[in-house]
Amino acid sequence: MIFKSLTTRVIVTLVGLLSVGIGTFTYFNLKREKDQLVKATRENAYLLLDTIERSIYKSMSVGDTQDVQVMLQMVGHSHSKLIGVRIFHPQGIVLKSSRPEEVGMPVPEGDYQLFINNRKEGVYSSDAFGEVLGVIKPIYNDVLCQRCHGTKKRLIGVLNVNYSQVETNRRILEATRLSLVSTGAVILFCAAAISLVIVRFVRQPLNNLIDSMARVEEGDLSVRITPVAEDEIGRLIVSFDSMVGKLDKAKRELEEYHFQQMERADRLASVGEMAAGIAHEIKNPLAGISAAMTIIRQDFSDEDPRKEIIGEVVEQVSRLDKTVNDLLFFGKPTPPEPTYADVNAILRKTLLFALQHKGGKNIAKSLDLADGLPEIFVDPKQVQQVFLNLILNAIQAMQADGGTLTVGSSLVDLDGKGWVRTTIADTGPGIPEPIIGKIFTPFFTTKAQGTGLGLAICHKLITQHGGTLSVTSEDGKGTVFTIDLPVAAYEEGAPEEEA
Known part of the structure; x- marks a missing residue:
């Protein structure tokens, strides 16, 4: 669970990398120091070896062998690290030694193995002295030596120096301990410093941000955070405050808009009920006026100008009757009587009526109906009313300059479900951008003689059938209305051919 925290993972990663780096540096530093100590010991051994060799050569050249023994004893007691200095026979017998008791005894096995293996130096373990550095140097039978040793032997002895490695190893161990303690202290200090910095400048601001986001999630949009620095976390906090401020503003605007819509809905409901009542009272007198005007019109001859006036009155009464019918439907819509229907058949029947409109003579018609569309479960009369209204609007939009009316149908898939799509497009002047969002609002109209x-x-009827009605328009190029109705889901036992 602890490693699910980002700051914990960052701290552990940084401390781990730091430990590896410092540990690697310490290892190579210790190795270098150990090599230097061993190298210093070897250099001292070789230096001593050369000095003794020159002294021995000088004494032996004058035949003073006793001085050699005395000299070896003096050298053997001159240094605390020096265990012994000796000259032994190639067969392994000590001839001269800083320790007189060794004379005539076999040379230590470790030193003799160096000679046997033709090595100049080596480290071996001794029961009496611990780890010992042994250095050997053969003494060859030079011309001056041949007076005493003859000419038959090429090698007359081996000079051997033993150094104790106990002090060197102790210093290496102390250096190792000091390095380990120092490394551990540095790592702990760096880990504490890294943890403090990350907790102070990363974890705490992130926790504050998380707490504030939780409050926002609960609906408190008054939350604000004061950034402590102008770094990435600070910029994130500033962005968070800006986002919450915009959300708060949008929430207030949405609440205000919702309140306005509720008030408007209440007003529309009241207006709708009042309009339906008034329309019901007006409808019967309008029917009587229309019938009376029609009878009176028949009494005039075709040449009588009063007949044309009566005809205009009848036309205006018909327009008022349509307005009354719209008000009645909007105030109290007729429940749909759905049945299985073919959208292409409804479109063809609607076009037959629409083509009788007097404004559609100089308008080209284009049909793009897909074959084999599945049926829809709708009220054919209400859907036909929607199609007719949209087609007549398109014809009226192109009435002045002409154009092309395109009616199409297709099958589309939306969210994994089948929908029958109908499009009614015109090439008229289009709908301006500020108006297009209001065209489905009741009583909104741009026509001189429209009810809005x-x-x-139309929108209400399509919504009642579980469909959608949308519009796209480009100013100066035309408008496209799109009607999506769900494919009929046949009940069990219902024949697909019945529609």
Whole structure:
């Protein structure tokens, strides 16, 4: 669980890398120091060996062998690290030694093995002296030596020096301990410093940010954080405050908009009920006026100008009757009577009615209906009402300059479900951007003689059938209305051909 924390992983990683780095440096430093101590011991041994060799050569050249023994004893007691200095026979018998008791005794096995293996130096373990550095140097039968040793022997002896490695090893051990303690102290100090810095400048600000985000998640949008530094965490906090401020502003605007919409919905409901009541009271007198005007019109001859005036009155009464019907439907819509229907058949029937419109003579029509579309479960009359309203709007939009009316149908897949899509497009002037978001709002209209209920009723009818009605428009190039209705889900036992 502890390693799920980002700061913990960062601290552990940094301390681990630091430990590896410092440990590697300490290892090579210790190795270098050990090599230097061993090298110093060897150099001292070789220096002593050369000095003794020159002294022995000088004494032996004058035949004073007794001085050699005395000299070896003096040298053997001159240094605490020096265990012994000796000259032994190639067969392994000590001839001269700083320790007189060794004379005539076999040379130590470690030193003799160096000679046998033709090595100049080596370290071996001794029961009496511990770890010993042994250095040997053969004494060859030079011309001056041949007076005493003859000419038959090429090698007359081996000079041997033994140094104790106990002090060197002790110093190496002390250096190792000191390095380990120093390394551990440095690592602990660096780990504490890294932890303090990360906790202070990373973990605490992140925890504050997490706590504030939790409060925002609970709905408190008044949360603000004061950044302590102008680093990445500080910029993140500034961005968080900006985001929360925008959310708070959007929330207030949304609440205000929701309140306005609720008030508007209440007003529309009241207006709808009042309009339905008024429309019901107006509808019957309008029917009587229309019938009376029609009878009166028949009494005039075709040449009588009063007949044209009566005809205009009848047309205006018909327009008022349509407005009354729209108000009645909006105030109290008729429940749909759904059945299985073919959208292409509804479109063809609707176009047949729409082509009778007087403004559609100089408008080209284009049909792009997909074959084999599945049926939809809708009220055909209400869907036809929607199609007719949209097609007549398209014709009216192109009435002045002409254009092309395109009606299409297709099968689309939305979120894994089948939908029958119908598109009604025109090449008219289009809908301006500020207006397009309001066209489905009840009583909103840009027409001189419109009620503003046509598109609102269309949207309401399609929504009642579980579909969607959307619009896209480009100013100056035309408008496309898109109607998506769900494919019919047949109940068990219902024949697919019945529609």
